[in-house]
Amino acid sequence: MLPVLLEYETTFEVEAMNEVDHQEEKGVFITWEDLWVTVSDGKNGRKAILQGLKGYAKPGQLLAIMGPSGCGKSTLLDALAGRLGSKSKQTGMILINGRKQALAYGTSAYVTEDDTILTTLTVGEAVYYSAQLQLPDSMSKSEKKERAEFTIREMGLQDAINTRIGGWGSKGISGGQKRRVSICIEILTHPRLLFLDEPTSGLDSAASYYVMSRIASLNKKNGIQMTIIASIHQPSNEIFQLFNNLCLLSSGKTVYFGPVSAANKFFSSNGFPCPSLQNPPDHFVKIINKDFEQEEDPEKGLARGLTTEEAIHILVESYDSSKISHQVHKEISQMKKRDSDAMEKKSHADFLTQCMVLTRRSFVNMYREVGYHWLRLLIYGALALSLGTMFFHIGSSSESIQARASLLVFVVTFLTFITVGAFPYFVEDMKVFERKRPNGHYGVTAYTIGNTLSSVPFLLLMSLIPGAVVYYLVGLHQGHQEFIYFTSILFVSVFLVEGLMMIVASIVPNFLLGIIFGTGILGVMMLDGGFYRLPSDIP
Numbered sequence: 063m064l065p066v067l068l069e070y071e072t073t074f075e076v077e078a079m080n081e082v083d084h085q086e087e088k089g090v091f092i093t094w095e096d097l098w099v100t101v102s103d104g105k106n107g108r109k110a111i112l113q114g115l116k117g118y119a120k121p122g123q124l125l126a127i128m129g130p131s132g133c134g135k136s137t138l139l140d141a142l143a144g145r146l147g148s149k150s151k152q153t154g155m156i157l158i159n160g161r162k163q164a165l166a167y168g169t170s171a172y173v174t175e176d177d178t179i180l181t182t183l184t185v186g187e188a189v190y191y192s193a194q195l196q197l198p199d200s201m202s203k204s205e206k207k208e209r210a211e212f213t214i215r216e217m218g219l220q221d222a223i224n225t226r227i228g229g230w231g232s233k234g235i236s237g238g239q240k241r242r243v244s245i246c247i248e249i250l251t252h253p254r255l256l257f258l259d260e261p262t263s264g265l266d267s268a269a270s271y272y273v274m275s276r277i278a279s280l281n282k283k284n285g286i287q288m289t290i291i292a293s294i295h296q297p298s299n300e301i302f303q304l305f306n307n308l309c310l311l312s313s314g315k316t317v318y319f320g321p322v323s324a325a326n327k328f329f330s331s332n333g334f335p336c337p338s339l340q341n342p343p344d345h346f347v348k349i350i351n352k353d354f355e356q357e358e359d360p361e362k363g364l365a366r367g368l369t370t371e372e373a374i375h376i377l378v379e380s381y382d383s384s385k386i387s388h389q390v391h392k393e394i395s396q397m398k399k400r401d402s403d404a405m406e407k408k409s410h411a412d413f414l415t416q417c418m419v420l421t422r423r424s425f426v427n428m429y430r431e432v433g434y435h436w437l438r439l440l441i442y443g444a445l446a447l448s449l450g451t452m453f454f455h456i457g458s459s460s461e462s463i464q465a466r467a468s469l470l471v472f473v474v475t476f477l478t479f480i481t482v483g484a485f486p487y488f489v490e491d492m493k494v495f496e497r498k499r500p501n502g503h504y505g506v507t508a509y510t511i512g513n514t515l516s517s518v519p520f521l522l523l524m525s526l527i528p529g530a531v532v533y534y535l536v537g538l539h540q541g542h543q544e545f546i547y548f549t550s551i552l553f554v555s556v557f558l559v560e561g562l563m564m565i566v567a568s569i570v571p572n573f574l575l576g577i578i579f580g581t582g583i584l585g586v587m588m589l590d591g592g593f594y595r596l597p598s599d600i601p
């Protein structure tokens with residue numbers, strides 16, 4: 063029994079859509095048509111997450127993506143930003159400035175749903191390091207610092223500037239503050255295209271409003287025409303009014319795409335008016351949320367004998383045949399005709415600056431994170447003491463050669479594989495890297511070099527301290543040569559295992575560095591045979 067409501071003519075004004083900005087717009091126009099995203103659904107074939115969506119976002123405007131949890135908001139953002147995982151299949155047409163082009167690294171910014179920031183840094187450090195990495199070398203250090211501080215103030219974080227971010231081990235700033243730090247890091251460069259996945263989650267209503275209004279005001283500053291697309295849950299009416307367009311989804315289908323100002327009328331003209339004391343966005347999402355099918359609810363279709371599924375069907379059908387949908391279609395066709403140049407890559411700090419900043423940042427992180435290296439150093443010291451007592455005064459007889467070989471095996475296997483203890487910290491590091499890489503903050507090589515250089519002082523300590531302990535306890539008395547070999551073996555082994563961890567975490571170059579250093583030093587040692595030489599062999 064499909065409803066009477068289909069007869070409703072969706073005759074609301076579309077004047078809000080015609081607010082065409084006639085000035086020369088240099089920003090990013092993004093359009094999508096017939097956009098489908100499917101994922102494998104085990105034996106049942108493929109499951110459609112987005113079903114034939116169309117829409118657009120243009121410079122100087124904010125687009126809100128709304129809908130019940132699991133309706134496909136993040137998937138739509140990922141598809142538009144070209145970040146869908148390899149398991150998802152996408153069809154349809156996404157055009158940027160009328161061209162089929164991938165968003166080059168660094169041309170857009172994406173604030174992801176979860177906040178991945180190095181937990182040992184303070185708010186000020188996290189934003190300032192990002193400013194150094196992302197802003198071009200043409201800006202002086204003081205200008206970058208000024209921009210970082212300004213952005214921190216814009217997001218209301220000035221009181222937390224010296225507080226550490228904090229993670230699972232140590233409490234730091236609150237969840238809402240973390241959200242704002244993530245936003246700070248992404249808006250530092252004033253990107254032309256900004257994706258925000260639930261930017262206000264964890265924020266109180268006042269903070270949500272201020273954050274969204276500051277983001278909206280970015281459009282008006284410095285003559286930049288930003289294109290902003292944000293998925294958002296439960297915005298207050300005040301926040302809702304900051305947006306120009308609304309994309310309302312339900313189970314991957316468009317229930318409504320058009321001006322925020324016309325959404326209320328669309329719902330009421332289809333028989334779902336917003337009660338006078340209710341927040342319109344809450345009302346829209348409530349009508350199309352079928353996760354919790356309720357008993358008699360006068361606002362929902364049930365009171366009229368309609369299931370939520372049927373109510374959604376009515377709205378989807380009604381939208382497809384509405385004037386507003388045709389207007390969207392027209393806007394898309396106009397934007398498709400634009401044939402501007404391919405998007406330019408954002409200029410950021412050069413390679414050398416990136417390496418230096420990443421080395422400094424990584425060193426600070428390793429120094430402050432007790433479990434990364436310090437704990438291991440303690441364990442190495444304790445193990446070196448045990449080994450030293452086991453092989454106490456090994457002597458210089460020919461029998462001692464076997465003991466020396468066992469000692470060597472102990473050192474290489476025992477000590478070096480404790481390196482794995484750093485793996486959880488490493489994984490945290492990697493998460494930050496993986497998230498920032500598509501945004502173009504820095505490249506793999508700069509990250510690898512930074513990570514490697516910053517760990518060298520710690521690895522040296524980790525080789526020298528146990529090396530010295532074992533050397534003196536075991537009583538190897540042939541000058542300093544064995545000490546050097548001994549510590550080199552430790553260093554190379556630890557370095558190699560760290561490299562192995564990196565390869566596990568899919569960073570190949572560091573592993574290669576480990577192999578090159580490792581084979582070099584081991585090769586020299588084997589040729590020389592120093593470690594196995596007894597005092598009597600030494601001239």
Ligand SMILES: Nc1ncnc2c1ncn2[C@@H]1O[C@H](COP(=O)(O)OP(=O)(O)OP(=O)(O)O)[C@@H](O)[C@H]1O
Pocket residue numbers: 101102111129130131132133134135136137138147149150
């Ligand atoms: N790779 C995937 N494999 C299987 N299912 C997926 C995959 N990615 C997304 N989904 C499913 O697609 C649906 C939409 O997911 P998405 O994360 O886009 O929803 P959302 O609207 O952002 O939800 P929320 O508001 O809760 O964050 C969900 O049901 C999710 O389980």
